[in-house]
Amino acid sequence: AGVLYRWVPGTEMNRIYGEGLHVIWPWNRMYIYNVRLQTKERNYTMLTQGGLPIDLQIAVRYRPDLRLLPLLHVTVGPEYLDKVVFPETEAVLRRAVGQYTPEQVYTSKRGFLESIVVSSLTNVENRYVIVDDVLVRSVELPPAVRLAVERKLTLSEEEKAYKYRIGIEKMEAT
Secondary structure, eight states: OEEEEETTTEEOSSOOBOSSOOOOOTTSEEEEOOOSOEEEEEEEEEEOTTSOEEEEEEEEEEEEOGGGHHHHHHHTOTTHIIIIIHHHHHHHHHHHHTTSOHHHHHHTOTTHHHHHHHHHHHHHHTTTEEEEEEEEEEEEOOHHHHHHHHHHHHHHHHHHHHHHHHHHHHHHHO
């Protein structure tokens, strides 16, 4: 879709140009926006509740709101991805990740992913962009912490298995 900037009155606020041939004067300018659903990835290093840094790879699925395209062009401009989508998503992620321990972030306990998606959707939609989804592609902890968390989870599962076996043995003994 396109937004036309006219030299004399400025940006045309009441018309959005679709596909096809449009004749414009050389002194006017047509700004083209991709209104399809797009996905972009970005890596962030964030601090958890205890101050431990973790690396997150985030993918954001977004598209500009077609009905509000002229407003997006006037208020933000064509660089809306770097000016609105990623900064808002990063701010929401930093607030969310800072409330959790490294283990909770790594194992996605307590609705971690859902809180990120809901918060980023509400913040970015106020800026004329529709965020379809925020996907956490990978979570990387420092190697020592990752091994400790994995060891703890393994021991927890082994404990459950031992309790199950003891229960079976008690039932067989009676």
